[in-house]
Each structure stands twice: as structure tokens, then as C-alpha cells.
Amino acid sequence: MYRVFAIIAIAIASFGISQADSQELQFATFQExxxxxxxxxISNxxxxxxxxxxxxxxEMKIPSDVEQKIRENPQIISVILTNEERCILGVFDQACILINVSQHPDWKGINAIQDGxxxxxxxxxxxxxxxxDTNAEFHSVYIHHSDEANKLLDTSGVVSGRGTVSAVYVMPLEDTMSMYEKISSILIPKVIRDSGGFYENAKKMSSDPNASMTFSIIPRDNASLFQLKLSIDYPNAADKVSTIKPLEFLHADELRRSSYFSGGFYPLNSLLQVVVLSPESTSIEKVRGSLMDTHLIDEEKIPTDVTQTGWIFDPDSGEKIExxxxxxxxxxxKSEDLEFTLTGFGGEFTEKPIIENVDVEENYESMIIVAIIAIVAIGAALYYLKGYRKSA
Incomplete structure (x- = not known):
């Protein structure tokens, strides 16, 4: 994970949206x-x-003094604003701000951990x-005990897991549509909001009754990563999937890139990612659209031509398909051009009602998994950039 962010720092320092007058391969700081x-x-x-x-x-309008204050405290892992249902143990029907920190070696005992x-x-x-423009008040301190998400996705625990503690602040719960509209208006400049793209898909998804939103600040040495995520959960639906139709879950017939990138060639700034976690080994069976030509650099699949359109599956077999x-x-x-199937998968997708008695630690792990794979995705895009330039 730290290697990923080292690559991010190098690449983002070199490539920006200001270079849009050139048609050579570029990478911007903004991603969708x-x-x-x-x-x-884990959750099915x-x-x-x-x-x-x-x-x-x-591009995410966090005041510099606030970002610097977060980044300069070495114990702060992330700051998360969410209306995710039951964001942490003991919180019901309230939105949360979680300030996640790593335990300090000098904190001996539960009282010291809570106070610190x-x-x-x-x-x-x-x-x-x-x-x-919120008024969140202190609720509790929550100590995380599970490393399952980090182990599953081969991460180092920099987002969540054993050794992480959350200072939890709560505020009145707001419906996702209005909350996403408010937070995106605060954070995202009008030029990006007016450029459409994945942002338009997120706005449409926000009306779903199972939708939730999360904004995260993840500090690193020289810059913080800002993430605004709109998600929909489909409880107990995973074992009902046979043909994987990604846009069906995103309530869309097509996925269109933001015109914010129209001034240059930014092929790695708009990505669609599918991760399948299976209890048994599986593999790619059929792909409706195209597979990209790739070659291996440092045991990673790198596209040989980023002007092509298509999928890269890596790994393409095992208990995790990405x-x-x-x-x-x-x-x-278009939706039909994104469909693919895996060997040994079950029936057609059927949405089931939400189960009320969801384990809280499991619920939090699911939220964190999505955040982790977003971080891994930006690292992968930059690794593609590095590898593509290296092989050119």
C-alpha cells in the first residue's frame, strides 16, 4: 500500500489537468x-x-489549514463523514463523523486509549x-478488533483494522439525496459538477432507498487523498449473481466519462472496477466486450495500448477476481458491453430486502473494503501509467 502512494505522489507531481492542451498520455489529479x-x-x-x-x-475544496492540520498529525489515519446506517457500534439513525487514529504506544489500558x-x-x-456546515457532537470512542478486510485485500491496515480507534461524532441523519447534493456542492467546483460524467450517475443513484454517502480524507506525507463516494448495498445478493452486469447495480444503461477531461488524453482518469470475492476458486469464463492486450511488468498486467477500450482482469482466477x-x-x-461470466457462479441477481440485524463490525468492514479498493484502483491506474511509459 505504501508503494502505491509513493507512485501516486510521483505521478501526480508530474501530470496535471493544466497540461490538457497536449494529446500525449496524461494523468490528472481528479479521478472518477x-x-x-x-x-x-464476508457479507454475501x-x-x-x-x-x-x-x-x-x-478539486475537493477542503481548506488548506484544515488539510494540513490533519496531515501533520502522524496518528490520524482518516477522517470520514458518512450517513451509512449504524456506522459504528451503538449509533442508530444518525450520521457520523469518524476521526480514525492509530493507537499510541504510550496509551496503556482502555482509559488511556479512549482519552487519547x-x-x-x-x-x-x-x-x-x-x-x-454540520454540528456533530461527541458520541463515543470505538476500538476496532477485526483485520479481516485488510487481510482479504492484502492491505497494510492503513485505513482500518486492529490497532485503529475511532473518535465518533454524531448528528441528525439526513437522506442520501439531499446530503450528497449538499456535500458535493460544498466540495466539488461547479466546473466539475457541470461536466457530467460519473457524477451524474452518482446523483441518480442517491435517490435509491438503500443508498448512502461517505466522504473521506486520507492523509499522506505530501498530500491527502479526498474521496466522495455514493454507494448502494444489495444485501444477500452476491450468491445470486451469475452473469455479472456491472451497470445493473449502478442503475445505468451506459457510463459516460466527464467532459472535464475533454481537453486532453486522460484514459486512466475514468475507471470501472469489479471485485469478486468467492469462497471457492473461480475464473473468467466469457467476456461480452473486449479484453485489452497486456504484458507483465513486475508481475503486474500493464496495457500495451491505452488507446484501446476493454477489460484487464488481474487476477483472473482464484478466490479473488479483479x-x-x-x-x-x-x-x-454501454451496459451490454461490460457483461462477463465466471465459472461456478449461481443464479440470476435478485434484490432482497435489508436484514435489520446486521453485525456492526461486519457492516463497518464492508464500508471500509469499498474505500480500500478505491485506493487500490488509483494506485493501479498510476501503475499502468508508469508501466506504459516504461515500456514505450
């Missing part, structure tokens, strides 16, 4: 991603999401409330 997680291992849920993210506070975590949270909450769809020179893709 569609994601579908089909999880048969399908989670579909649209994530908009950037490392620039010109709250002190860090209290030092930030007024700034966070000011930025988002596919990324690249638009190439195209600006839109």
Missing part, C-alpha cells in the same frame, strides 16, 4: 471511478458505488463541522 464489489466471503452483499477523488484541494483518541478528535471536530475497464479513446460504454 465506478465500482462493484460482489462479496461472497453486493455493493455498487461511484467514487470521485482527488489529491488537490482545488478523544483528545485528537476534539482538536479537529470544530474545523470539520465548519467545513461541512477487473478494471479502461475507456481508451471512447467517452461512453
Amino acid at each position: 471511478m465506478g465500482q462493484v464489489l460482489i462479496d461472497q466471503q 452483499n453486493v455493493t455498487a458505488s461511484i467514487t470521485l477523488q482527488s489529491t488537490s484541494n482545488q 483518541t478523544r483528545m485528537i478528535g476534539d482538536s479537529l471536530i470544530d474545523d470539520i463541522n465548519r467545513v461541512f 477487473g478494471k475497464f479502461l475507456f481508451g479513446k471512447e467517452s461512453v460504454v
Whole structure:
């Protein structure tokens, strides 16, 4: 994971939206991603999401002093604003701000952990409330005990897991449509909102009764990663999927890139990602659209021609299948061109009603998994960029 962010820092320092007058391969600080997680291992849920993210506070308008204050505290892992149902143990029908920190070696015992975590949270909450026009108040300190999500996705625990503690602040619950509209208007400049793309898909998805939104600030040495995510959960749906139709879960017939990238060639700034976690080994069986030509660099599949449109599956077999769809020179893709099947999968997708007694730790893990794969996706895009330039 740290290697991924090192690549991000190097690439983002070199390539920006200001270079849009050139038609050579470029990478901008702003990214749009569609994601579908089909999880048969932990929750048996399908989670579909649209994530908009950037490392620039010109594209996600977090005040520089607040971002710096978060980034300069080495214990802060992330700051998360969410209306996810039951975001943490003991919270019901309220929205949350979670200030996630790593345990300090000097914190001996539960009281020291709680006091130290709250002190860090209290030092930030007024700034966070000011930025988002909220009035969140302290609720509790929550100590995370599970590493399952991190182990499953081969991450280092930098987002969640054992050793992470959350200072939890709560506020009145707001419906997802109005909350997404409010937060996106605060964060995202009008030029990006007016450029359509995945943002339009997210706005439409926000009216779904099972939709939720999350905004995350993930600090790193030289820049923070800002993520605005709109997601829909389909409980107990994963084992009902046979033919994988990603846009069906995103309530869309097509996926169109943002015109924000129209001034240059930014093929890696719009991605669709599908992750399948299976209890048994499986493999790609049929792909309705195109597979991209790839070659291996450092045991990673790298596209040989990013002007092509199609899928890269890596890995393409085993208990975890991960596919990324690249638009190439195209600006839109139709639903039927994204379908694929895996060996040994079950029946057709059927949406089931939400089960009320959801395990809270499992619910939080599912939320964090989606955040983790978004981080991995930006790392993959930049690795493609690095590998493509290296092989050119």
C-alpha cells in the first residue's frame, strides 16, 4: 500500500489537468471511478458505488489549514463523514463523523486509549463541522478488533483494522439525496459538477432507498487523498449473481466519462472496477466486450495500448477476481458491453430486502473494503501509467 502512494505522489507531481492542451498520455489529479464489489466471503452483499477523488484541494475544496492540520498529525489515519446506517457500534439513525487514529504506544489500558483518541478528535471536530456546515457532537470512542478486510485485500491496515480507534461524532441523519447534493456542492467546483460524467450517475443513484454517502480524507506525507463516494448495498445478493452486469447495480444503461477531461488524453482518469470475492476458486469464463492486450511488468498486467477500450482482469482466477475497464479513446460504454461470466457462479441477481440485524463490525468492514479498493484502483491506474511509459 505504501508503494502505491509513493507512485501516486510521483505521478501526480508530474501530470496535471493544466497540461490538457497536449494529446500525449496524461494523468490528472481528479479521478472518477465506478465500482462493484460482489462479496461472497464476508457479507454475501453486493455493493455498487461511484467514487470521485482527488489529491488537490482545488478539486475537493477542503481548506488548506484544515488539510494540513490533519496531515501533520502522524496518528490520524482518516477522517470520514458518512450517513451509512449504524456506522459504528451503538449509533442508530444518525450520521457520523469518524476521526480514525492509530493507537499510541504510550496509551496503556482502555482509559488511556479512549482519552487519547478523544483528545485528537476534539482538536479537529470544530474545523470539520465548519467545513461541512454540520454540528456533530461527541458520541463515543470505538476500538476496532477485526483485520479481516485488510487481510482479504492484502492491505497494510492503513485505513482500518486492529490497532485503529475511532473518535465518533454524531448528528441528525439526513437522506442520501439531499446530503450528497449538499456535500458535493460544498466540495466539488461547479466546473466539475457541470461536466457530467460519473457524477451524474452518482446523483441518480442517491435517490435509491438503500443508498448512502461517505466522504473521506486520507492523509499522506505530501498530500491527502479526498474521496466522495455514493454507494448502494444489495444485501444477500452476491450468491445470486451469475452473469455479472456491472451497470445493473449502478442503475445505468451506459457510463459516460466527464467532459472535464475533454481537453486532453486522460484514459486512466475514468475507471470501472469489479471485485469478486468467492469462497471457492473461480475464473473468467466469457467476456461480452473486449479484453485489452497486456504484458507483465513486475508481475503486474500493464496495457500495451491505452488507446484501446476493454477489460484487464488481474487476477483472473482464484478466490479473488479483479477487473478494471479502461475507456481508451471512447467517452461512453454501454451496459451490454461490460457483461462477463465466471465459472461456478449461481443464479440470476435478485434484490432482497435489508436484514435489520446486521453485525456492526461486519457492516463497518464492508464500508471500509469499498474505500480500500478505491485506493487500490488509483494506485493501479498510476501503475499502468508508469508501466506504459516504461515500456514505450
